[in-house]
Amino acid sequence: MSHLEKDTFGAKLGMWLFLFTEILLFGGVFILYSVYLTRYPKEFGLGGKQLDLVYGATNTVVLLTSSLFAAMSVTAIKRGAKTATLTLLGGTIGCALIFLFIKYLEWSAKFHHGIYPNSPKLIAGPPGESIFFGLYYLATGLHGIHVIIGSVLMAWTAVMVQREVLHAGDNVTLENVTLYWHLVDLVWIFIFPLYYLIL
Amino acid sequence: MSQETATAEGGFWSDSGKTGIGSWIFSTDHKRIGLMYLYCVLSFFMVGVLLGVLIRLELIAPGPTIVTAQTYNALFTVHGVVMIFLFIIPGIPASFGNLVLPIQLGARDVAFPRVNLFSWWLYVIGAVIVLVSLFTGGGAPDTGWTFYVPFSARTTTNVSLAVFGVFILGFSSILTGINFVTTIHRMRAPGMNWTRIPLFTWSLYATAWVQILATPIIAITLLLVVTERVLGLGLFDPSRGGDPIMFQHMFWIYSHPAVYIMILPGMGVISDIIPVFSRKPIFGYKMIAFSSLAIAAAGSAVWGHHMYTSGMSDLGVMVFSFLTFLVAIPSAIKVFNWVSTMYKGSISLEAPMLFALSFILLFSIGGLSGLILGAASTDIHVHDTHFVVGHFHYVMFGGTGFAFFAAAHYWLPKYFGRRYEEKPAIIGWVLMFIGFNVLYFTMQVLGMEGMPRRYYDYLPEFARLNFVATVGSWIMVAGILIVLWNLWRGLLKGEPFTGNPWGGASLEWSIPTPPPTENFEEDPVVTHGPYDFKGAGVP
Amino acid sequence: MTNESAEHILSYGKLVTVWVTLLVLTAATIMVTRVELGVWKVWAALAIASIKSGLVIAFFMHMKYEPRLFRIILFVALFTLAGFIGGTFFDVLYR
Numbered sequence: 001m002s003h004l005e006k007d008t009f010g011a012k013l014g015m016w017l018f019l020f021t022e023i024l025l026f027g028g029v030f031i032l033y034s035v036y037l038t039r040y041p042k043e044f045g046l047g048g049k050q051l052d053l054v055y056g057a058t059n060t061v062v063l064l065t066s067s068l069f070a071a072m073s074v075t076a077i078k079r080g081a082k083t084a085t086l087t088l089l090g091g092t093i094g095c096a097l098i099f100l101f102i103k104y105l106e107w108s109a110k111f112h113h114g115i116y117p118n119s120p121k122l123i124a125g126p127p128g129e130s131i132f133f134g135l136y137y138l139a140t141g142l143h144g145i146h147v148i149i150g151s152v153l154m155a156w157t158a159v160m161v162q163r164e165v166l167h168a169g170d171n172v173t174l175e176n177v178t179l180y181w182h183l184v185d186l187v188w189i190f191i192f193p194l195y196y197l198i199l
Numbered sequence: 200m201s202q203e204t205a206t207a208e209g210g211f212w213s214d215s216g217k218t219g220i221g222s223w224i225f226s227t228d229h230k231r232i233g234l235m236y237l238y239c240v241l242s243f244f245m246v247g248v249l250l251g252v253l254i255r256l257e258l259i260a261p262g263p264t265i266v267t268a269q270t271y272n273a274l275f276t277v278h279g280v281v282m283i284f285l286f287i288i289p290g291i292p293a294s295f296g297n298l299v300l301p302i303q304l305g306a307r308d309v310a311f312p313r314v315n316l317f318s319w320w321l322y323v324i325g326a327v328i329v330l331v332s333l334f335t336g337g338g339a340p341d342t343g344w345t346f347y348v349p350f351s352a353r354t355t356t357n358v359s360l361a362v363f364g365v366f367i368l369g370f371s372s373i374l375t376g377i378n379f380v381t382t383i384h385r386m387r388a389p390g391m392n393w394t395r396i397p398l399f400t401w402s403l404y405a406t407a408w409v410q411i412l413a414t415p416i417i418a419i420t421l422l423l424v425v426t427e428r429v430l431g432l433g434l435f436d437p438s439r440g441g442d443p444i445m446f447q448h449m450f451w452i453y454s455h456p457a458v459y460i461m462i463l464p465g466m467g468v469i470s471d472i473i474p475v476f477s478r479k480p481i482f483g484y485k486m487i488a489f490s491s492l493a494i495a496a497a498g499s500a501v502w503g504h505h506m507y508t509s510g511m512s513d514l515g516v517m518v519f520s521f522l523t524f525l526v527a528i529p530s531a532i533k534v535f536n537w538v539s540t541m542y543k544g545s546i547s548l549e550a551p552m553l554f555a556l557s558f559i560l561l562f563s564i565g566g567l568s569g570l571i572l573g574a575a576s577t578d579i580h581v582h583d584t585h586f587v588v589g590h591f592h593y594v595m596f597g598g599t600g601f602a603f604f605a606a607a608h609y610w611l612p613k614y615f616g617r618r619y620e621e622k623p624a625i626i627g628w629v630l631m632f633i634g635f636n637v638l639y640f641t642m643q644v645l646g647m648e649g650m651p652r653r654y655y656d657y658l659p660e661f662a663r664l665n666f667v668a669t670v671g672s673w674i675m676v677a678g679i680l681i682v683l684w685n686l687w688r689g690l691l692k693g694e695p696f697t698g699n700p701w702g703g704a705s706l707e708w709s710i711p712t713p714p715p716t717e718n719f720e721e722d723p724v725v726t727h728g729p730y731d732f733k734g735a736g737v738p
Numbered sequence: 739m740t741n742e743s744a745e746h747i748l749s750y751g752k753l754v755t756v757w758v759t760l761l762v763l764t765a766a767t768i769m770v771t772r773v774e775l776g777v778w779k780v781w782a783a784l785a786i787a788s789i790k791s792g793l794v795i796a797f798f799m800h801m802k803y804e805p806r807l808f809r810i811i812l813f814v815a816l817f818t819l820a821g822f823i824g825g826t827f828f829d830v831l832y833r
Contacts, residue, residue: 009805010310010385016808017377020815021415027819028419028449032434034823035445035830037780043440053768060764068757071748071798078747118431127440134432134441138423175800182799189790192764193783197771384807412818448826500821503829515829 008172015176019183022146026187029139033194036131043128048198050115051136055106056196059099060188066095067185070154070178080168082161089158092181096151103144139191146184153177209616210713227312228716230614232319233297239322240294241683243285248676250278255638255672258665261657268655272341273356275653277333279344280361284368285326287599288457291464292410293322293375295606296403298614300379302707302714303397305388305723310381314374321371328364332357343653345454348435348446352427359428362421369414369421372460376410379403388706390725397705397729398487402467405491409456409463413499417453420446444509451502459498461595462562463491465602466533469555471729472609473537475703476552477544480730483536490529497526507575508582516575523573530566534559550624551701554605557632561597565590568643583653586646589639597635604628607686612696616713619689627681634675641668704728704735746803756797763790 037044073088110133114121117137122130157177160166166174211230215222223231254274257264266274301309309315333339336357342350351358383396383404396404423446426432433439435446474481481487503511503519537559546552568590571577581587612618641664646652650661657665699708704727710718727734767786771779796802801809 007310007385010381012804013384013808014311014314014377014381016811017380017411018373020811021373021377021411023815024412024415024819024822025419027822028416030819031449031452031823031826032445035442035826036434036440038827038830039442040440057764057768061761064757064760064764067794067798068753071753072750074800075748075750075753117426118433122433123439127438130433131440134434134439137430138426138432138434142419142422179799182794185798186791186794189794190784190787193767193771193787197768198780198783408814412815416822444829445826448829452822452825499818500825503825506829510833511829512832514832518828519825 006170006172011172011176012179015179019179022180022183022187026139026142029135029142030190030194033135033139036128036135037198040128040131043126044132044198047129047132047136048195050113051196052106052109053196055102056192059102060192062095062099062102063185063188066092066099067182069095070181074171074175074178077161077166077171077174078168082164082167085161085174086158089154089161093151093154093158096147096154099147100144100151103140107140136195139195143184143187143191146187150177150181150184153180210711211716212713215716225316227308227316229297229301229308229312229315230714230716232315233294233299234614235319236289236297236322237294239326240286240290243281243326244290245683247278247282247286248679250274250281252672252676254278255669257655258657259669260666261659261662263656269341271655272343272653273333273339276340276343280329280340280365282595283344283457283461284365285329287461287595288368288372289322289375290461290599290603291468291606292379292403292406292460293318293372295399295468295603295610296375296379296464299610299707300400300403301382301386302710302718303400303705303729304383304386305391305706305719305725306382306386307718309378310385311378315378318371318374318378321367321374325364325367325371328367329361330364332360332364336360345450346421346424347450348424348427348443349437351424352435359425362424366418366421369418372410373414376407376414379407380411383407388719388723388725394485394488395725395728396488398470398481398484398491399464399467401488402463402470402491405495406460406463408492409460409495409499413453413456413460416449417457420449420453423449444506444511447506447509448502451505455502455505456495456499458591458594459494461599463494465558465562465599466491468602468606468609469537469558470533471703471705472551472555472605473540474544474730475609475701476549476555477541477546478702478732479540479544480728480732481536482539482542483532484728484730486532487536490532493529494526497522497529501526501573504573504575504578507578520573520575524570527566527570527573534563549608549701550619550621550628551605551609553625553628554601554608557628558598558601558605561593561601561635564640565593565595565597568593581646583651584646585642585650585652588652589642589646592639592642597639601631604631604682609701610707611686611690612712613707614713615690616696617690617693618696619685619693623681623685627678627685630678630681631675632678634671634673634678637671638668638675639671641671699737702732702737704730704732704737708737709735746800748797748800748803753797756793760790760793763793 069088069091073085073092076084076088110116115133117134122133154177157166157174160173211228212218223235226232253266254271257266257271257274297309297315301307337355338357340354340356340358340361342354342358346358346362383400387396423434427435433441435441435443437443470481470487501519501523503515504523507516568586572581572587572590608619608624645661645664645668648661650657697712701708706723706725709723763786767783770782770786775782801812
């Protein structure tokens, strides 16, 4: 283990440790969610029914698919298939953009109905409802920011693959970026049922 | 040597041929980054000390003395924010950790040198943002360093920018933690198995885990304060169904473990210094290493003991009170082991050892007064009084602060190649120790008598003790100034410091002074433990 | 030090299988929560979400092929989060 040799194991270990911090960051939101769900089950139920299941479910499928592409891109680069890697990364970013677009449609529909942070409708409504939508915007907003960061990272990795800085022999950066992307997917796997489906 | 300018020579100071400022602020060398952290945290320490002196000066007599009530609120807020987020949390891990940890493991650098540099930059950016927040917007925050809602969500002072700065500082702290955990797992020299890791590095390992797992919670909590202020999400607003106590939970889920981010590295410093100056192997190596992990784990489950009077459920109070007592066990294990190490040792009372010894005493007083606060029944009486202020200064300053100075006297000569003078160091230490106790023990008495914390004015019967405490602060500050001046002068112009004068057996004492950029000329092979003085061949 | 298991390459077929399973589970979670199960809905949805994330972690994120250290520390992180939530509920549930 000379200091000059690249330590793939160490790089991945560092990335996982970073992912833990992301898990706990979203964990903070889930702590609040669980506490307020036990306090306002009815209002959360009513709030959840106002969310659009079609948008939510579509986005789940889109994000799962993007995760598949990301995982496949790791396989591709390890097999030395540069074009396939780039195509798959493109697919991942494409899915991310679709996800963001659907999110935009969903949010604008909500805004249109007067449901946005601090809106008069929420202030006038029952307290639990305001909390539900507050958490909804917090969780999906924070998640959305991570989708954007992840897409930028993906694009940056794609450039490095194109320039063959990353290749079959050295691809831990790509692996780490896809790990980040899967984490974004993981968070959504929990957001979807907790906000769109429950109650 | 002839130069009067502030430069040390040799080793990593010059062997790369680069000495300009760019070779420092863009350096990925852990030693340079460690020193840059050191200069920063020391500067902020002095800012914090100044603010503390002003607070004490205001309290020297009842009624308005030197500042207005609003300024007073800003003073104790900024004193807390600066001391906690800019000094103690990065204080030992980021400065001495960076300086010492890779060498103690037999590595040439940390696992991610560029991330390490990035982390320092984040620290600087976060610090600048915090400083800017004091003079812009509605002025310096006046919420106390705890940023409790609902006040922090409503005050017109510049809370948003300040908490954003703290958010960035948290990111910096996380990156340092990730770096250290990876370094300890991956960069150990051949033969450096887990039971040969020096206890300072062990303590940083436990600390790093807390940094990784607890800091994100404060990040999201502070983000929520900002969203509360900017977007009005209402998550902590009772009129909208929110629960302000949830803020306290989330704040302390980080901020209590953060106490262990502050104290664990200090304990590690002491564990390294005591055996060297007792000329005896450490007593109970494995228990000390294990107790660091135990403190980190148990310390992450006791945050509720800050909230006994908040309106938390009675069951919650009892559970958290019980768990709090558990933390005393690993802490006591450490104290017993340090004392046992000294038993029948050949103790030499040099400056690092004096600071280490006072750490044990002051930390024990702080720890025991902590039990009074941890027990719900007694806490109710002294909650939010000067007793609490005295308690945490005993632990944070008497503990971590004194450990910081112990580390400075122990390790810095190694990196500068010059040493301070012993006599002023001891005089400074005596003044610090006396002033410290006059100041903070008096505070604890005041708290017992009922003087609340964070109050601008107080009843006449508290006047005498407040006067005594303020005088104590002057004595302590005199000591601090002597110690720092002596270090400053000695490290730059003092007698040469070569070889291994303390007789340490861990790896940092086996390399040239100052260490070369690459630390080791060839990869070391470790054949003995960190406190095996015979194995290391030191007398 | 290159780790042998780190070089394990997952085939496209296996990844697609995992993806199909994830889609099936997504459909399952939607259907389950359309049935009136009361409080159990929450637990059913969380259970399915946990299985899904288990699959993502094990295969997409290669956890199945990483050294044991990774699984231990993942457990530590999740346990810590569970502890934070659990500790909060000692207050919230009994207030």
